[in-house]
Amino acid sequence: MTRQGRISISHIMALSSQALLAVFVMLAAVFWPRAGEAAMLVPIGERQSADALQWLEQEQTSLLSFDARGGAFIAIVPSNISVLRAVRMGLLPIAADGAICRSDPPQEVNNEYE
Numbered sequence: 001m002t003r004q005g006r007i008s009i010s011h012i013m014a015l016s017s018q019a020l021l022a023v024f025v026m027l028a029a030v031f032w033p034r035a036g037e038a039a040m041l042v043p044i045g046e047r048q049s050a051d052a053l054q055w056l057e058q059e060q061t062s063l064l065s066f067d068a069r070g071g072a073f074i075a076i077v078p079s080n081i082s083v084l085r086a087v088r089m090g091l092l093p094i095a096a097d098g099a100i101c102r103s104d105p106p107q108e109v110n111n112e113y114e
Contacts, residue, residue, distance in 0.1 A: 033077045033095040038064055041091040042072040051089050058085070 033039030041052060052073050056063055059082045065074040074096050077083055083093050 031094050033083055033093050035077060035079045035082075037077060038074055038096045039077045039083070039086075040072055040074045040094045040096045041086055042070070042094065044090050044092050052091060055086055055089050055091060 041055070043052060052071060056073075056075060059075075059078050061078050061082070062076045063073060064076065067073065077086075077093070086093050
């Protein structure tokens, strides 16, 4: 604060940059995929699905789902370093729930009453 009791522009800029950093850290904590869990990897910019397939092959991981239109896919992330490799290849990793992403065959329902 200045002597007149007003906040200067530099203080406002500092506070807004700290607020943006805090928001980024909280979003990263919520949406950053953890090792061994499922992640949706979305190609950024002009990336093609071939880059996604290259990442899958390089990381030797399981593909759970694939969106042919957008090129996004859901896969198990083997390690934290593999998430960073995905970012380097132009893929945005977002944590996903692998249990709802799998396409398990429907189970037979027993309707008999005992």
